[in-house]
Amino acid sequence: xxxxxxKWQKTSKLHxxxxxxxxxxxxxxxxxxxxxxxxxxxxISKTPPSLVPGPRFLEVAGKVxxxxxxxxxxxxxxxxIVGIAIAVAQVIFSAIAGFAFAKLHFKxxxxxxxxxxxxxxxxxxxxxxxxxxxxxxLNLVNTLYALIVPxxxxxxxxxxxxxxxxxxxxxxxLEAASIDGASVPRVFWSIVLPSIRQSSFVLGLFAFLxxxxxxxxxxxxxxxxxxxxxxxxxxxxxxxYGLDYSLQMxxxxxxxxxxxxxxxxxxxxxxxxxxxxxxxx
Amino acid sequence: MTIxxxxxxxxxxxxxxxxxxxxxxxxxVASLDGRWGYxxxxxxxxxxxxxxxxxxxxxxxxxxxKWDPLGESEFxxxxxxxxxxxxxxxxxALRNTFSIWALSTFPQLVVAISLAAIxxxxxxxxxxxWRTILLVxxxxxxxxxxxxxxxxxxxxxxxxNGILSLIPGVENIDFIEGIIPSHIQIATMISWRWVGxxxxxxxxxxxxxxxELYESASVDGASKWQQFKYVTLPSLKNTITFVLIVGTIGGxxxxxxxxxxxxxxxxxxxxxxxxLFLYNQAFLNNKYGYAAAIGIAITIIxxxxxxxxxVITRRISGEGSR
Numbered sequence: 001x002x003x004x005x006x007k008w009q010k011t012s013k014l015h016x017x018x019x020x021x022x023x024x025x026x027x028x029x030x031x032x033x034x035x036x037x038x039x040x041x042x043x044i045s046k047t048p049p050s051l052v053p054g055p056r057f058l059e060v061a062g063k064v065x066x067x068x069x070x071x072x073x074x075x076x077x078x079x080x081i082v083g084i085a086i087a088v089a090q091v092i093f094s095a096i097a098g099f100a101f102a103k104l105h106f107k108x109x110x111x112x113x114x115x116x117x118x119x120x121x122x123x124x125x126x127x128x129x130x131x132x133x134x135x136x137x138l139n140l141v142n143t144l145y146a147l148i149v150p151x152x153x154x155x156x157x158x159x160x161x162x163x164x165x166x167x168x169x170x171x172x173x174l175e176a177a178s179i180d181g182a183s184v185p186r187v188f189w190s191i192v193l194p195s196i197r198q199s200s201f202v203l204g205l206f207a208f209l210x211x212x213x214x215x216x217x218x219x220x221x222x223x224x225x226x227x228x229x230x231x232x233x234x235x236x237x238x239x240x241y242g243l244d245y246s247l248q249m250x251x252x253x254x255x256x257x258x259x260x261x262x263x264x265x266x267x268x269x270x271x272x273x274x275x276x277x278x279x280x281x
Numbered sequence: 282m283t284i285x286x287x288x289x290x291x292x293x294x295x296x297x298x299x300x301x302x303x304x305x306x307x308x309x310v311a312s313l314d315g316r317w318g319y320x321x322x323x324x325x326x327x328x329x330x331x332x333x334x335x336x337x338x339x340x341x342x343x344x345x346x347k348w349d350p351l352g353e354s355e356f357x358x359x360x361x362x363x364x365x366x367x368x369x370x371x372x373x374a375l376r377n378t379f380s381i382w383a384l385s386t387f388p389q390l391v392v393a394i395s396l397a398a399i400x401x402x403x404x405x406x407x408x409x410x411w412r413t414i415l416l417v418x419x420x421x422x423x424x425x426x427x428x429x430x431x432x433x434x435x436x437x438x439x440x441x442n443g444i445l446s447l448i449p450g451v452e453n454i455d456f457i458e459g460i461i462p463s464h465i466q467i468a469t470m471i472s473w474r475w476v477g478x479x480x481x482x483x484x485x486x487x488x489x490x491x492x493e494l495y496e497s498a499s500v501d502g503a504s505k506w507q508q509f510k511y512v513t514l515p516s517l518k519n520t521i522t523f524v525l526i527v528g529t530i531g532g533x534x535x536x537x538x539x540x541x542x543x544x545x546x547x548x549x550x551x552x553x554x555x556x557l558f559l560y561n562q563a564f565l566n567n568k569y570g571y572a573a574a575i576g577i578a579i580t581i582i583x584x585x586x587x588x589x590x591x592v593i594t595r596r597i598s599g600e601g602s603r
Binding site for chain 2: 018022023026033036045049093096100102104105112116119123127128130132134152153158174178188209212216234248249252253263271274275276
């Protein structure tokens, strides 16, 4: 083995082959969603199964949208509302607090930062039972607020913003501005914010995606189908008997398509967001 | 202790890395009025304390009660914890969680580091395309993915069994009833979702390794494999620790995948995970106090593993890098 490895490091054809394989494995499940939801049950369960799209997709999509007790389009709207609200809130709160932690000197700053980092080690399910009790007392159960309010801020968001502002906004510019008489809010608004626009967008995307894919908390706190988010609504499409997965696969495809479309536009920025965070983390 | 006395602030530097910044003078920009710091962090902290920190403290309190959401709650001492340690479901869930974690983490590390090593190559064509493709699985709906994989892993008509059956003598594997096969199924879903993300993390830290190290290594006659072993791998130590810790926290939270396969965690609880166990105790059995105790147990496990991880990395870097 060891002797072979230097060789395949040189032959770059193998590199491309491996990358092509990983690309195939990354894409195939999406393709398969479409295959299963566009073919008949019989086409899928024969050996070998059909690997080309069938004619049934629109019919299945229609069934998903009109399935009894499932409010798919409503779930789509709910998910968008929750995702956007959380993304916007997290960006705003994180940017302001992150700025303070990166650039302002005040008592208790270092302690607060360490405190925030320490809480990042705590698994989220630790607080989930009390959070449900709280949501109950605040009458938030079965409302979208129950999803939005606890996610308005995250330790990760503030920590990330602090790192970004620390790295991307030079102290000298802030100093010069403040010596010229700009107040702290003014400095934040006209110097810091414009220079972290890209990173804020990336943080917002991460928050949006996390909200979109969250399942544990929504399934606890939402009760009536018209309040469900997509992830919870998808679980309603399970085949009750038999192995006809077409309905659920159609739903899965419809629930994933918006993300894939979004990804076409923002994929590169997400990649650089992940990689920027990695070097500093 | 004497080091602290001479020249405040400065002498502390070698002890703790994060205090290095104090060397530069006060943190932050001196000419900006620091008092603005409080109103700036107040909104964040207020929400964070109420919805992030308070539930954690509250759950420690609840864990000492027999807490029924509908009826009365009574103080229960440490009974929830002693019962937990005697609950065979807890140990089964612990076993399953670790098995799934190991089956997803270690293959992922190998694949992610190898892919990153390929992507590091400067002459590689389509760099940005490959990187972007790698992130696609990470953004997809988690339930949608469990649906697809469940179908692919199906016992009778699943594509994976279809492919395996091409090998003579291999019988259809039941990826739900078998203990290890079910763990493999869940680990595959997790790995599929995270391997590309981790590749990017490793790639980022590989790109930070100075080229000179490779140049001097190859001048010394090191083969590509030796370069990888002696230059690349040692520089990835911190990243490996990071990925392992994040992976552990994530691994202890596995919930959607097993719950979708079977809400009980399987007919013999063969893939009941800790978080699914917690969820079922709290929201199906209404045992809030007990569920809170499970949450605390999970947290203690996370802290122990992180501590072990830190100690190991520190020991390795103490030996290796100097």
